[in-house]
Amino acid sequence: MSRQKLLEMTRSLIEHGAADTMELADDVVSVPVSDYTDEARYELEKEKIFKRLPLMVAPSCELPEPGCYKAMDIAGIPVLVTRQKDGTAQAFLNSCTHRGNPVAQGSGKATRFTCGYHGWTFKNDGDLLAIASPKDFGTVDKALFCLKKFPTLERAGLIWATLDPDSQLDIESYLCGYDSLLEHFGFDDWHLFDQRTISGPNWKTAYDGYLDFYHLPVLHKDTFGADFFNRANFFAWGPHQRLSAPSKFVQKTGSDEQLDLTGMDEKDWPIDALLQGVWTIFPHISIASFYGGGGRGALISQLFPGKTVSESFTTQFYVMEHEPTDDAVRKGADEQFAFLETVVAEEDYETGKRQHKALQSGLMDKVWFGRNEGGGQIFHQWVDRLIKADDAELAEIFASQNQDDQLEAAE
Ligand code: FES
Ligand SMILES: [Fe+2]
Structure with missing residues (x-):
């Protein structure tokens, strides 16, 4: 069942890729700057989001x-x-x-x-x-x-x-069936290769970046390259969202070669091709899979609010499908992890810190999310909705969310 869902998403990504299109949100929307900078709002988010919703505390x-x-x-x-x-x-x-x-x-x-x-x-x-x-x-x-x-x-x-x-609030209902898709990574028998914690800006400023491919060829031009894709289609399960680039190509396992999925029978599509992109888990996790260092790996980023509205910290877990058994593989994995840390810490989070500081000037009243930035739009809508909900409503929101999914599945 969940593999069917992965296939469906992949077909949609291929179609959009072939047509040179992406799924667009209905409108350009704004978010008040005070949502990022107001201290009372930040305290409310800690109370209503981080102290009340299930959080992914550790990879197994x-x-x-x-x-x-x-x-x-x-x-x-x-x-x-x-x-x-x-x-x-x-x-x-x-x-x-x-x-x-x-x-x-x-x-x-x-x-x-x-x-x-x-x-x-x-x-x-x-x-x-x-x-x-x-x-x-x-x-x-x-x-x-x-x-x-x-x-x-x-x-x-x-x-x-x-x-x-x-x-x-039942944790399973909170996951809205998303866990059955995450199962396909097979993380339960992966290996924790390394981990580190880095400092970041306001937690939502930081999280916006995980839901955003629009910035990739600009902010990361020196690391990922200026030709990198900047489009993503978003798929949502309640507040949890996967984003993936619309394309018929995926990187072939363990090489730089691009695999054309349209030239293959669907049953032969490799599982990692079906899982590409970034998988976020509301309100604070991003999972991105990579090849590097001689094997399949994933960067699991776990973000928490920091001491003030302007600070957050992120633990990056670098997990690998197999524990490296020789020095060359270990060295490659070390380099891959160091590269990813640099990209996030020096490009994403340094930018986020400058951005947050500028917003704290108080002279801008709104920031904007385009039709191509549906992930950020949905994220902020969920934050708003969940901080307003009382405990009883919270349980109802996720119970009805699961009903909607069941209805959709039955159709
Ligand atoms: S033994 Fe733990 S606080 Fe006294
Ligand atoms: Fe980034």
Whole structure:
């Protein structure tokens, strides 16, 4: 079923490519500059988006085995993600139930966490194992002192968590079936080659760039080249969007050669040809696949709001289908990852920082998204819609979204 959907998208990309066209949005639309610069709005986005919607906290391969964990900070919430004994991933509030100190830092492998303040010990499934000097402390029911759990779901080799322990929003319904397409990457048995974190501008200024091919041959003329395509068709599943260039050509696996898909039987279209482009996961993930360094790889970018309205940070995970086994492949992968980091940090994010600073002058009231920039239009519409929705409406929005998809599938 989802392969059918991939084929459908590919046929549409080929048709548009052959006709030298792209799918255009209905209108040119504007977004108020204050949406990017207003501090109250930024706080609202952290509350209503980042603390309320499922977030992709880690690719599965970052926690490959039981006992693996990582601690992170998301919009001021300390989060601990572990892979438990039974192999399932679970996210917790990283805050000791005694007096709140985070129980874990950084990442590594541990089956238990001892809080560094008074020594209470928790298992990696969140259960309180032991309290220090229990006779002196007094009697407590340990079952009531487990680490607070966040709703967590692992799908398509990615781990989502909602940073609201009482969330009524089902993560699966939030994904709107998009996960079944992401499954085709096969990330669940890929390898995490490397990761790094870079600083960026306001989170939406940064995210706009992931939904935008229009800038590619201009901003990236020295890296991707001035002849690079600048058109994308957008495909949406709720707020999650894939963008891909309309063309009948795809790069052949592991080479620079271009494959003409129209000259091939559809059943022979390779899966990576069907997955090309950028896959974004609302509100903060972009996945782009690449060949380089001797194998199939993907850059998974995970974006979070920073300390102020003008800052964000992005963890880039460079995942590879196969762990490199020789130095030449490893060197190639290192070079590919360094190249991608440079493009994002020095071209996209440096531009975003200058752009954001100029907007903060307060002398422009709007920015514009053209008919060729439908992805950005849809993204900002969803941000607006979701920050206005109360919790009950939020669950309804995604329930009805899934109904629409089912109806469409049945037609
Ligand atoms: S705060 Fe953790 S043991 Fe006291
Ligand atoms: Fe870019």
